[in-house]
Every structure is written in C-alpha cells, then in structure tokens.
Amino acid sequence: MFGYLVKRLLQMTLVLWIVSVIVFLMMSFTGDPVFMVVPVDATDAEIAQARRLLGLDQPMPVQYWRFLVSLVQGDFGYSYVFRQPAMTLIMERLPATVEMVLVAMVFALVISIPLGVYAGANPESKISRFIMAGSLLGISLPGFWVGMVLIYLFAVQWGIFPSSGRGDTAEFFGLRISLLTGDGWHHIVLPAITLSLATTAILLRMTRAGMMEVGRQDFMKFAKAKGVSRRDVLYRHGLKNAIIPVVTIFGLQLGDLIAFATITETIFSWPGMGKLLIDSIYRADRPVIVVYLMLVALIFVVINFIVDLVYTLIDPRISLK
Amino acid sequence: MTITIETQTDQPLLELKDLRTHFHTFAGVVKAVNGVSFKIGAGEIMGLVGESGGGKSVVGFSILGLIESPGKIEGGEILFDGEDLAKASDERLREIRGRDISMVFQDPMTSLNPLHTVGDQMDEVLRLHSNLDADARKQACIKMLESVGISQAEERLKAYPHQFSGGMRQRVVIAIAMLAQPRLIIADEPTTALDVTIQSQILKLMRQQIADNGASMILVTHDLAVVSEMADHITVLYCGQVVEQGKTRDIIESPSHPYTRGLIDSIPDPTDRMARLNQIPGNVPDIRNLPKGCNFRARCPRAQDLCAEQEPTLKPQHNSLVSACHFPLQPGEK
Ligand SMILES: Nc1ncnc2c1ncn2[C@@H]1O[C@H](COP(=O)(O)OP(=O)(O)OP(=O)(O)O)[C@@H](O)[C@H]1O
Numbered sequence: 001m002f003g004y005l006v007k008r009l010l011q012m013t014l015v016l017w018i019v020s021v022i023v024f025l026m027m028s029f030t031g032d033p034v035f036m037v038v039p040v041d042a043t044d045a046e047i048a049q050a051r052r053l054l055g056l057d058q059p060m061p062v063q064y065w066r067f068l069v070s071l072v073q074g075d076f077g078y079s080y081v082f083r084q085p086a087m088t089l090i091m092e093r094l095p096a097t098v099e100m101v102l103v104a105m106v107f108a109l110v111i112s113i114p115l116g117v118y119a120g121a122n123p124e125s126k127i128s129r130f131i132m133a134g135s136l137l138g139i140s141l142p143g144f145w146v147g148m149v150l151i152y153l154f155a156v157q158w159g160i161f162p163s164s165g166r167g168d169t170a171e172f173f174g175l176r177i178s179l180l181t182g183d184g185w186h187h188i189v190l191p192a193i194t195l196s197l198a199t200t201a202i203l204l205r206m207t208r209a210g211m212m213e214v215g216r217q218d219f220m221k222f223a224k225a226k227g228v229s230r231r232d233v234l235y236r237h238g239l240k241n242a243i244i245p246v247v248t249i250f251g252l253q254l255g256d257l258i259a260f261a262t263i264t265e266t267i268f269s270w271p272g273m274g275k276l277l278i279d280s281i282y283r284a285d286r287p288v289i290v291v292y293l294m295l296v297a298l299i300f301v302v303i304n305f306i307v308d309l310v311y312t313l314i315d316p317r318i319s320l321k
Numbered sequence: 322m323t324i325t326i327e328t329q330t331d332q333p334l335l336e337l338k339d340l341r342t343h344f345h346t347f348a349g350v351v352k353a354v355n356g357v358s359f360k361i362g363a364g365e366i367m368g369l370v371g372e373s374g375g376g377k378s379v380v381g382f383s384i385l386g387l388i389e390s391p392g393k394i395e396g397g398e399i400l401f402d403g404e405d406l407a408k409a410s411d412e413r414l415r416e417i418r419g420r421d422i423s424m425v426f427q428d429p430m431t432s433l434n435p436l437h438t439v440g441d442q443m444d445e446v447l448r449l450h451s452n453l454d455a456d457a458r459k460q461a462c463i464k465m466l467e468s469v470g471i472s473q474a475e476e477r478l479k480a481y482p483h484q485f486s487g488g489m490r491q492r493v494v495i496a497i498a499m500l501a502q503p504r505l506i507i508a509d510e511p512t513t514a515l516d517v518t519i520q521s522q523i524l525k526l527m528r529q530q531i532a533d534n535g536a537s538m539i540l541v542t543h544d545l546a547v548v549s550e551m552a553d554h555i556t557v558l559y560c561g562q563v564v565e566q567g568k569t570r571d572i573i574e575s576p577s578h579p580y581t582r583g584l585i586d587s588i589p590d591p592t593d594r595m596a597r598l599n600q601i602p603g604n605v606p607d608i609r610n611l612p613k614g615c616n617f618r619a620r621c622p623r624a625q626d627l628c629a630e631q632e633p634t635l636k637p638q639h640n641s642l643v644s645a646c647h648f649p650l651q652p653g654e655k
C-alpha cells in the first residue's frame with residue numbers, strides 16, 4: 001500500500017512535469033507578452049528593459065528553469081491585466097465552478113443510474129425506449145441552447161429561477177460558497193441542470209450497456225434462484241458489476257466539466273474560472289493561463305487517482321499495484 | 322395425455338404435466354421442452370438424463386420460473402405441493418425460490434457473484450429465508466461449508482469467489498442450495514467440476530442431507546453411472562421430450578427405448594480404462610427443425626419405415642417402464 005502510494009505520487013509528479021513543459025512551450029510560441037506590460041508608446045529601450053525584467057531575454061532552457069522553479073514554489077506571478085497574483089484570481093473563482101460542477105454531477109448520478117438500470121433490465125419496454133431517445137437528445141442538444149431555453153422558460157416566462165449570477169454566498173474557510181445559502185441554491189439549479197445534461201445522458205447509456213451485459217451472467221440468475229428480490233438482483237448484484245466503466249467516465253466527466261464549464265458559465269454569468277480563462281486568453285494574460293492549465297492538470301491527475309482507488313473498493317480482483 | 326409412473330398413491334411433491342417451454346429466437350422456435358411430464362414424491366431422487374441440448378436445464382429453470390425472454394412457458398402445469406408454479410405470481414415464486422426449491426447451476430465458475438464474498442452470498446439465503454440472527458446465520462454457513470468439505474470455513478467466508486478453485490466454487494454453490502433446507506433441490510450437473518473421488522463424496526453428502534430433511538432432488542446429468550447410484554427413478558429426455566421413464570433398476574438393467582440403451586452402452590467401464598466408448602452414432606437433430614416421425618430415427622439401430630411416418634407416444638412397457646418407441650426392446654434384449 002505504501003509502496004503503491006509512493007509510486008503513484010511519482011507518477012502524478014511526472015505527469016504534471018510533462019504538462020509544465022507543454023504549457024511552457026505553448027506559452028513561448030504564442031505571442032510576445034512583453035507588449036502586455038509596456039505602455040503603447042513605449043520606447044525600444046523601455047521594451048528591452050521590460051523584456052529583461054520578465055526574463056524574456058534569456059535562452060529558452062534558462063527561461064524554462066525559472067518557470068519551473070517558480071511553479072514549484074507556488075509562485076505563478078502577477079496577472080498582467082489585474083496586477084494581482086494569478087493564483088489568487090483563480091482561487092477566487094474556483095469554488096464557484098467546482099460547486100456548480102458538483103451539483104451537476106450529483107444531478108447526473110441521481111438521474112442516470114436508476115434510469116440506466118431500468119433501461120438495461122427492461123431493454124424491450126416502451127419506457128426504456130423513451131429513456132434512450134431522451135438520452136440521445138441529451139447528448140446531441142448543444143449546452144448553450146439548452147441553457148438559453150431553460151432561462152427563457154424558467155426565468156423569463158415563469159420566473160421560478162433566476163437567470164444569472166451566483167446569488168448570496170457564505171464564507172467557509174475563506175472560500176465563498178453558494179451552497180450554504182438558500183439563495184445560492186436557487187441560483188445554481190439552472191446552470192447545474194444545463195451542465196449535467198450531456199453527462200447524465202452518457203452515464204445513463206453506460207449504465208444501461210453495463211446492465212445489459214451483466215444481465216446475461218449466470219450469477220444474476222443464480223441470485224434470482226436464491227429468492228433475491230428483483231431490486232436487489234439489479235442493484236446489489238447487477239449494478240455493482242456494471243458500474244466500473246461508469247465510474248471511469250464519471251471521473252473523466254468531472255474533470256472535463258471543471259475544466260470546461262466555460263459556456264455554461266458565460267450563459268448564466270456564473271462567476272467561475274471559465275469566464276476568467278476566456279478573458280485571459282483574449283488578453284494573453286500568461287500567468288493566469290498557466291495557473292489555470294496547471295490546476296486543471298492537477299485536478300485530472302487527482303481524480304484519476306481517486307477513480308483508481310474506487311475501483312479497488314468495488315472489485316476485489318483489482319488490486320493496488 | 323399424461324402417462325407417468327405411478328409410484329405413490331398420495332400427492333407427489335412435484336408433478337410436471339405436459340410442460341412446454343419454447344424459445345422464440347430469430348432463427349426459429351426452439352422447443353427446448355416440449356411436453357415433459359413426471360412426478361417426484363417426497364424424499365425421492367429423480368435422475369434427469371439425456372445428451373447435451375436435450376432440455377434438462379430448461380426443465381430446471383422452468384420449475385423455478387427462471388425462463389427469460391425470448392423463452393416462455395407455453396403450456397402445462399408445474400404442480401409443487403399441489404400449487405401450479407407456472408401460474409404463480411413473481412412474489413410467490415420469490416418466496417419459493419431458495420426456501421422450498423433451490424437449484425445448483427451447471428457452471429460453478431459463473432454462478433457466484435465475483436464482487437461479493439462467499440460468506441455474503443451464503444448469508445443472503447438465510448437473510449431471506451430464515452429468522453436467524455447474524456451470529457446464528459454465520460454459524461449455519463460455517464457448518465454447511467464444512468459439511469461440503471471446505472476446511473477453515475470461517476476464514477473462507479471472507480474470501481471472494483476468484484480465490485476459490487472451480488471445485489471449491491461448486492461446493493459453495495451446493496452449500497448455498499442446501500442452506501435453507503429446501504424441500505426440493507434441482508441439481509444441474511452438480512459434480513461436473515469435481516474429480517471422481519470428490520464427486521462421489523459430494524453426492525453422498527447431498528443424498529445424506531436430502532434424507533435428513535426428507536427432501537427430494539432432481540439430479541440432472543448426462544452421466545448414467547452417477548444416476549444409477551443415486552436416483553430412485555430416471556427420466557430420459559431427447560429433443561425436449563421424455564423418451565423413457567421408470568425405476569432406476571428397471572431402466573439400467575433392461576431399458577425399453579433404444580436411446581436409453583445407447584446411453585447405457587456409452588457408460589465407460591471403470592474396470593477397463595482402455596475400452597472404447599460406444600458412443601451413440603450420429604448427432605442430435607436440429608431442434609428448430611425436427612424430422613417427421615421419431616426424433617431418434619436417424620441414429621436408431623431398430624428404426625423401420627413406420628418410425629419415419631408416425632411419432633411414437635409414451636406407452637407402458639415391461640416392469641415399471643414407460644417409453645415412446647414403436648419397436649421397444651423386450652426384457653433382457655440387447
Ligand atoms: N436462452 C435460450 N435461448 C435460445 N435457446 C435456448 C436458450 N436456452 C436453452 N436453449 C435451447 O434449448 C435447448 C435445451 O437446452 P438445455 O440447456 O436445457 O439443454 P441441456 O439438456 O441442459 O444440455 P447440457 O447437457 O448441454 O446442459 C437447446 O437446444 C438450447 O440451445
């Protein structure tokens with residue numbers, strides 16, 4: 001177990017290092033950030049001066065080394081635009097994104113698992129066909145369109161939910177969280193539904209496919225022969241065997257939504273990371289982009305690790321090696 | 322029309338009347354069980370024999386209501402203690418499964434859930450069908466595992482199926498089937514995964530358990546040697562139909578149906594390991610497309626023109642035998 005953790009940690013570090021190289025190269029080949037920091041009417045001397053200050057006059061390897069050292073020290077530099085530490089900017093917005101994504105993922109799970117189990121256990125029934133048709137819609141409808149329709153119906157027409165913003169938040173260990181206030185919940189429903197739609201559909205289809213596969217297994221019939229109730233046959237015996245690929249996709253989707261909730265955040269004016277990222281890309285605000293990319297890489301690596309741990313909890317044949 | 326062996330005057334524990342179970346596949350209707358009738362009295366063991374594809378397992382699944390789409394029980398009665406299980410509700414069947422009737426599945430490698438411990442899968446039966454508390458259930462599981470010959474049973478309860486060999490899994494499955502002391506055990510090739518010595522040991526144990534509980538058993542196998550030691554009666558299936566029934570001794574000593582004769586002749590002689598097996602020549606016909614007349618005709622040494630014309634029906638023969646053949650073997654005839 002300890003050996004495994006050490007190995008895993010080294011692996012994760014390696015991945016992050018590779019990402020840092022890629023990020024660095026990407027940054028070096030996309031535009032000259034020096035023009036972000038100097039005034040429009042700067043003289044050549046001033047530009048050269050700024051270049052020196054930013055370290056851009058050094059050879060590439062030296063630049064990378066400095067980049068890496070500051071990454072390791074947690075020093076991501078100041079945003080060229082906001083003149084604030086890039087890390088602080090991201091951290092202010094991260095909770096908003098994460099909480100919206102988590103609510104979306106909970107929605108997705110609560111809906112997709114029971115429906116997927118039902119559709120997998122009764123592939124022939126009318127209701128299953130209806131569910132599957134619905135899931136196809138969920139996959140193919142673009143999120144921004146669904147978001148706008150939801151806003152039109154629930155906010156504009158019926159006034160049930162607000163159409164934008166995060167509502168009231170409460171402080172929790174210095175983080176601003178909407179889920180601690182009723183108003184926050186009120187605001188989060190529509191964006192979370194919008195964000196959850198495609199994931200729900202994917203998880204539902206995975207669950208159904210898994211259940212259909214498992215349904216053919218002898219041990220399901222044997223469980224029935226023991227007198228186990230239909231529900232327990234499906235959930236205790238079936239779902240547990242069908243869930244591993246669902247867990248995999250769940251992990252990937254979780255990372256994906258945190259990284260790319262941008263469109264939903266834009267539609268609902270949700271003050272998350274996504275919007276900051278877009279703004280930063282427009283303005284070539286390098287430090288912010290770097291923090292963002294490294295953070296996303298870290299999130300993916302950590303989720304991946306947790307998913308692997310979950311596998312071992314589900315299946316005794318999978319061991320930590 | 323049902324002609325069955327009259328063994329007892331009182332009500333049998335299980336009586337199948339003209340059971341028909343068909344599978345509606347894309348390639349045609351598979352009449353896996355097509356008019357099977359038999360009776361089993363309390364405390365009796367009935368051997369259900371026949372070659373692969375004869376419909377033995379489907380008979381077992383039908384009794385427990387475990388036939389799934391595209392299969393369907395098309396007709397007949399399954400009278401268990403006088404109650405027709407073919408018409409019983411799902412709820413009722415669930416009560417009966419595991420408690421009154423249990424089944425040992427054919428393939429021990431796939432019968433157990435890979436993600437639950439052996440102990441949990443055993444305990445599940447007692448949770449469902451007994452009022453014992455957790456501790457008593459555990460003791461019962463340990464005792465049952467030990468009695469099927471698994472040592473260090475308490476430790477093994479915590480193990481998962483993949484940590485068991487095929488033979489051990491088979492024993493676990495048998496233990497599960499016997500755990501709630503059902504009145505009828507359907508044992509579908511219960512000892513195929515075991516080597517010969519353990520095979521007879523397990524069979525003895527099952528017979529003992531059954532005798533102790535006054536239970537009955539349907540012993541499904543293609544091995545007539547096993548059946549001849551264990552069973553009181555034998556039912557021989559061919560292409561989903563009963564071709565011969567009778568008391569074990571009568572059948573083994575002097576069968577009346579050529580198919581049964583063929584099965585007996587193909588029992589390997591245990592004293593002469595080098596002897597060539599007298600397998601029945603030819604193959605079982607395609608069950609979706611059965612020939613006119615007798616299904617066994619293409620392989621039958623006694624076949625005559627009539628056999629191609631007319632389907633034989635079950636008729637009483639010598640001793641306790643009932644068989645479906647136009648030209649049955651006479652007592653002592655080979
Ligand atoms: N789910 C199913 N779908 C279609 N056909 C089936 C199904 N289950 C069984 N059958 C068919 O029913 C017939 C009888 O099958 P069954 O499994 O009862 O034979 P068996 O006598 O148990 O043979 P074996 O000795 O190989 O176990 C076979 O022709 C088989 O192909």
Ligand code: SF4
Pocket residue numbers: 578579580615616617618619621622623624625628633645646647648649
């Ligand atoms: S009816 Fe004819 S073909 Fe069929 S078993 Fe009897 S003798 Fe053989």
Ligand SMILES: [Mg+2]
Pocket residue numbers: 377378379427509
């Ligand atoms: Mg079988």
